[in-house]
Amino acid sequence: MSGSVATERRTGVLGSSVPRKEDDRLLQGDGRFTDDVEPARSLHMAVGRCPFPRARIESIDVEAAAAMPGVHQVLTGVDIVARTEPIGVLRPVPGAVQLPFYALAEEFCVFEGQPVVSVVADSRQIAEDAVEAIWIDYEPLAHVTDTLAALEPDAPVIHPDRMESNLLASNPQHRGDAEAVLRDADVVVGDSFQIGRVAPLPMEPRAVVAEWRPGARELTAHVATQVPHLVRMQLAESLRLDEGEVRVITGDVGGGFGLKLGLYPEELLACRHAMDLRRAVKWVEDRLEHFRASTHARESVHEFRIGADADGTFVAMTDLYTTDLGGQNSGFGSAQLSSIVFTGPYRVEDGAVERRVAVTNKTPVGAYRGYGQPEVNLARETLIDRLARRLGRDPYELRLQNLLGADELPWRNAAGALYDSGDYAQCLRMVAEAIDYERLRAAGRGPGEDGRYRGVGFTCFVERTGYASAKFLANRGSRYGAHESVTLRANRSGGIDLYTGVSTFGQSNETAFAQICAEVHGIDFDAIRVHAGDTGATPLNTGAFASRTLIAGSGAVREAAQELRDKTLRIAAGQLSVEVEDLEVVDGAVVSRTDPDKRVTLADLHRAAIIGQGLPADEQPGLEATAHFEPTDAAYAYGSAAAVVAVDAETGEFEIERFVLAHDSGRIVNPGAVEGQVRGALAQGFGAALTEELRYEPQSGQLVNGTMLDYFVPTASDLPAVELLHTEVPSPVTPFGVRGVGETGTIPPGAAIANAICDALAEYGVEISSLPITPELVWRAIRKAGNGGESREG
Amino acid sequence: MDELIEITVTVNGTVHREQVSPRMHVADFLRRGLGLTGTHVGCEQGVCGMCTILLDGDAVKSCLMLAPQLDGREVRTVESLAEGGELAPVQRAFKEAHGLQCGFCTPGFLMTATALKESGRSLDREEIRDELSGVICRCTGYEGIVNAVDRVLNGDAVGVEDER
Amino acid sequence: MKPASFEYLRPESVAEAVATLDLYGGTARILAGGQSLVPMLGMRLMRPGAVIDINGLGEELGRIEARGSETTIGALVRYSEAETSPVIAERLPLLGTAIRHIGDRQVRNRGTLGGAIAQSDPTGEVALVALTLGATVLVTGPGGERELAADGFFVGSYANTLGPEEMITGVRFGVVPSRSAFFERGRKHNDFAVLSLAVVATPESDGTWHDVRIGMGGMNDTPVLARAAAERLEGARWDEAALAEAATLALRDADPPEDVRASAEYRAHLLPIHLGRLLAGLAKEPRHG
Structure with a gap:
């Protein structure tokens, strides 16, 4: 059904600077970023962080904070270690020892800004008051911040329980005998290059709003992330839930650049609090936290x-x-x-x-553009x-x-x-x-x-x-695949709903996917509505990173659009009593090339398919297609x-x-x-x-x-x-x-x-x-x- | 609990009488108090400019004012720009010039540009860049934004394709 | 990043504001433009018992007045107003130029000149200009009004001689020399200065220069005058040798800090070069205009 490859230009929409689908809502302040979501009677979380680069926590006294008016819950590392699993790493360093980490430090802190306590209160102001009222005794430990100094024999070993030095892994690769060739080369130049540590710095800080309905066993987490389906997996693992009990919703995301890739401690903490309190819990990162607790890069x-x-x-x-x-x-x-x-x-x-x-x-390093x-x-x-x-x-x-x-x-x-x-x-x-x-x-x-x-x-x-x-990735221990997926669903207005697990954070995916869909299917670009980033509504996918979205996504959209088009034309051929090959999609209708009076609108065809009436004998009701594509x-x-x-x-x-x-x-x-x-x-x-x-x-x-x-x-x-x-x-x-x-x-x-x-x-x-x-x-x-x-x- | 202060403020043409906490800044008040979530909070340090609004016609950073300071003032936010679902010229220009990507900073630029337009000043591109330097965009490299504002202020065609 | 609790008070007069400062025994802070105070509150780097919002005192504090040879700028005059004020353009062009290097449009729309003086940022443009032009800071406290010379007002990084129960009501400038020049170098557009320089002087028809004052920002823990350099140029012809000597002499009054923007060594390296160029540019300008 989807065998034919449609790359010829049908609509002219592919390859042109059509206005972006994302723009109208964003220009009017009607985007829906995570902090824009505020369920009734939401509570607010603040996080207390280690002020030292390396320290041992000797004691934590939360009594005064927990007793403050407006404070609902205080969690420490002891609670989190007992009640959650470590956060899984999506792309571990090949050959590295495991360094599992929990959302809150239990005994040892390894960077300034590491979460140590979390508080939920009626307002962020009160939550921050309470964080200040928590008394934590730290024993500062010997630290090292310079990359190469950390590998010197005299450097303090940061994870002495798991490592003998601070060298996490070493991954050599080669072809030929470069050393021998260099020895014989007429000229060799070489130097040591230092690349500075930078912040990816999306303009929207990270954010999470978590809700838990115990009777339904449903955790709904609104998360500003590039990878809602992967965050769902990580949340389920760490919270000991079935994936089916977790729904991650990502609305508009205010930039990611690799920083919003994978689960962070605060997202897990908000969920844990929400599950305990049976109230919605919101946390929005402030910029002081961002510079210390969101991933850095490049160094x-x-x-x-x-x-x-x-x-x-x-x-x-x-x-x-x-x-x-x-x-x-x-x-x-x-x-x-x-x-x-x-x-x-x-x-x-x-x-x-x-x-x-x-x-x-x-601060831990992550992906960055x-x-x-x-x-x-x-x-x-x-x-x-x-x-x-x-x-x-x-x-x-x-x-x-x-x-x-x-x-x-x-x-x-x-x-x-x-x-x-x-x-x-x-x-x-x-x-x-x-x-x-x-x-x-x-x-x-x-x-x-x-x-x-x-x-x-x-x-x-x-x-x-x-x-x-996916094989390439699996060989390197990555916990995600290489494919992208999309569902297209015809609607009764004659349009197509396009569902993608790729969240929207500035790359114009909604526009590009709709362009490809329009190109392959023939439907008007404007008649396509893109629904992105809700794990409860979109097919399981990988996510938006590694410049892979369009490569993998375009294949999935192409296949799904082709499948939808094929079926639409078959239904139309039956209704108009013409051959499928004679039909094309023009201006919201399927029209005969040889006899333009023979036409039926997409709205009529979609209704027929959805109701299941007026279909050729061998066609099933329904008009939707899901395709997965791995380059x-x-x-x-x-x-x-x-x-x-x-x-x-x-x-x-x-x-x-x-x-x-x-x-x-x-x-x-x-x-x-x-x-x-x-x-x-x-x-x-x-x-x-x-x-x-x-x-x-x-x-x-x-x-x-x-x-x-x-x-x-x-x-x-x-x-x-x-x-x-x-x-x-x-x-x-x-x-x-x-x-x-x-x-x-x-x-x-x-x-x-x-x-x-x-x-x-x-x-x-x-x-x-x-x-x-x-x-x-x-x-x-x-x-x-x-x-x-x-x-x-x- | 913090003592609340009563203020009367006109926001996007509507008069509001509200009780506000002094330790809430104006951006939080607009978002949480009035539900106008188009004004975004990006740093609360007065640098990023996402939260720019018009206060009695002047572009200001709403994270740098306390909510009680709005008493007796007139505020406009990004929600005021489009009328009856029709984008305002400044919004259209951003759309046509690819002046936005993730859209988080966009309200800050739109309000800054609106104040510039209303000032009646004619600016060259370097001056436009200077006037826009109080809002940070991490997606676009600013070129589309400057093109859009140039078009709004100077009426130039900026060489982008109009609507199909 | 939300402030700790504080009282918010809105006095209706300078007298009431000062009485309130007195009442809180120095734990209250004046809120003018708020461009520095509000983020400090949010970061809880400041925890005042009360915040006294003087933005309603525009009648008393919001004027730019030219009287005889003196120009008085109220503490609540905002940068944007000063930037476009014809009075300032005519009488204090150095100030008008320097202000364009402050923050951005939004910050200049709210920030006030009084606030800038009170903040006493070592790289602050208004403080630098006030010092260079020998301005007078007008202050009101429980004991009445005081006049403090800008020269001596700034005593350390973000520190000045203002009492905890006093507030700034304005800045007064006298006659200023006929020529001025301003230079600023930062790590990014309108950032805090790595180095800022303000020069004023009056050329005479005999080719000599008088009333020379040179201010330096970012070169010490306060804005400072390059006294030795100014002395060398006072009453002198500004030939190449004089300018070179003066540029180097400026280092005598500099003790540059080391921070994320630049090392002390680099600041010291830049100072004579940029001061030399600024002076040379001034010396080259047409002598009438």
Whole structure:
């Protein structure tokens, strides 16, 4: 029934910037975010948190707090350990020992901000009063916050009951013999790169509203999450409920970026309280909590090396890198994609990569847009520029020489990733042309009339989008699949209701899914209503992350829409006494191509099907279809960026005068939405590259800038102008040839800007090896180079 | 219990007489007291700007005012913009220019832009960016937002496709 | 992030406000623009017994008055009003320029000049301008009115000589030098300054400069005057050597802090460079205008 592949354009809606389905409600303040849900007589939860990076809880006295007027319940770690199971990790680090964690610390705290007590009261104000009235005796313990220091032999072991050191896992991969090749290489460049810890920072903080009806044994949890069906599983496990007793509802979500992926302690706590109190319990994270208790990201140290022949041919790459887990796992786990793309879009046969995961006394790290890819990109791409300088080669030419050609794809890289298709060099040529690289080069680096030096920086990247398969994931211990699912249900108004477990948090999924449905089915885009994110109403799916939603979801929508269309046409053929092949869906009706007077409206057909009257003899009543789709392979998006930067060599201050990105996201479903995704990810990329960094003071182990005032997220006045170019090479491994697009922009800013600054200051011999690139960092790099620097090239 | 204070405030044209706690900020009052959940709370630190409303016509951050301070004042929120289900020009511009994604910050931008429009000032794009810098968007990279506000203030076509 | 309990009081006059401050024995706080106070309440970094809302005292505190050579700005004048005030544009252009570096439109629509002085942020623009222009802070307390020179008013990070039972009613500026320049560098748009600089001076027809005052923000735990640098330039011709010397002399009055925005060392590095450039720009401007 669903065998035919419908990719021809029927409605013209696929590939156009239709207005988004999400917009009207959001523009009118009629979105339904979790904090907008307030059942009658809701109670409010506040959480008391450990103020130390590491401590033992000696005693907790809740008596005064519990006796305060308006306070309904206080829970401590002892209660939670007795009455819940540890929170399951959705994507554990492969090969790691289990570090189970409960929603409240029982005896040992391993990061500042870890939940220790929770209070439910008539109002949040009273709940916070009560948290203050709880007396907790802590014995501060020796802590370590620096990623590499945590792996030193003298570092305090954070989980001595389960680990002998703070090295949680080590995952090496290789192809060929990179070490031998490097030994024989004409030239080797290498360095250690520090990537700063950042906050994904969705504008809507996390939130939960929990209700329990004991007689019905039904827990309803409104949760601001990207993965309602996975949170349902985690809640059921931890609360010792059957999954059937748990319903997770996710309305509109105010941004996720990977942070709202998987269950957090507070969500579990609100549910536990609601079950005990038989009252609705709400918790909305405030920003002080957010900076300490929502997952952080990116922090890692990459020891990267590139070997090349004298003619510039890359012969081997290695990356030994250490990611920082924080004090314990988050509900999702730390970034894992640096390994898979470490060689980038280049022809490199021999390679070795090893991921180490270190435990430190900081907030747990989780997923964040890019998931390891921006980090490794900085290391590889700055080293390519250093190699070019070492060889006296132009970095643009050197890249062109080593980029995989379109005719070499598909190509398996040294980490085993299969790049599907694309013309990598085309993107690089496009950005060089856009900035008029030849003219810039001819003009020299300056200093110009304004006293500043000008440099150009390039970067090329591939980006893994989607998952290869459920098998790939299962081999790595992931507790979710690779598929997406959708249910389409005809309604009596002649429309289609589309049900998806993918929640709506800005990626325009409602629009894109409806576009695909309209394209395949023929129904008007406006006649499709999308219902998202309620586990009680949507088919079991995976969720929105890893740039996989559209890849997997489009396949499911296509199959379901095809099935629905086929049946609709069969019913119409019977009613109109024509052949199915003669029919098409036009303007809300099924019409004969040869005799346009023969038509029946979708509303009539839907009613007939729903009632079960007027159907061909062999048709069952009902008109709905559910489809599951698992892509066969991940699709690799790719691109190149160029930055032109003017640098003040006295102060280290710099200005990004131009930034051009050329990228390929395969077949584009909605150009406006794609541009929005790319620009948005770029803004986050610029933030992490230039200003954003969570800083811990090593002595006290405290987060020193955990407020919106001290964490420098870019405003509208802080971003450079960005010029976007794109190519549209369809991926052969995905429905419609789409590639994921949500994360692309996070990857290139750091490397392109670092390379441009170093290019501008080439005569000083300046090198940049860390993010964020602040003016002070550039000044220090200039000073170090001026002092003779230290050659770290190996 | 906190002593409640009686206030009379006009919100979106309706006069409300309410008892409010001084330790409730205006955003919480609008949301919980009046059920106007279009005004969002993003940081309560006066930085993110989600909670921007118009107070006697001026854009202000409603998390930075205490509820009793509304006594005798006139407030407009995002719920006031559309009339009879018809989007206001500023809302249409955001829709056409892809000026929103998750939509959480959108009410803050819409109210800031509304005050700008009513001020009658003509601004270039850099000035628009400066005027909008009190609201943070983490999704769009601001380009669509600036395009939308540019269109609202200056009437430019911004090169986006109109409704199909 | 919800405040602890407090009394909310709305006096109808400055006298009543001061009497209330007195009544609470220094545990009450004045609520003006609230742009700093309200989040501090929410974070429970401040737990006043009472919050005294003076926003109803616009008649007494909300005016910008030009009288003779003096300009008095009421404590409740909001940044946005000052930003667009023709009186300030004409008489205190330095203030008008500096205010545009404060916060954002919403914050400037609520924040007040009196509040800025009371907050005494070491990087505060209004405090820096008041200090540089030698303004007078007007204060009322249980003992009556006091006038405090801005020079000496700021005594530490977020600390000043205002008594716990006193409130600021306004800031008075005298005649200001004919030329001014302002510079600010932050980690992001209109963030707290890594470094801010205010310079005023009057050029004479003989090529010398007089009434030179240089203020620095972010270079100490209060806004401070670069006295040695100003002295070097007072009555002098601003040639390249003089400017370079003065720029370096500014470091004598600086003791920059180390924080998440910049190291002390980097602030000290930036100071002479940006001050030198600011002075050079001022010296290069047409001498009439």
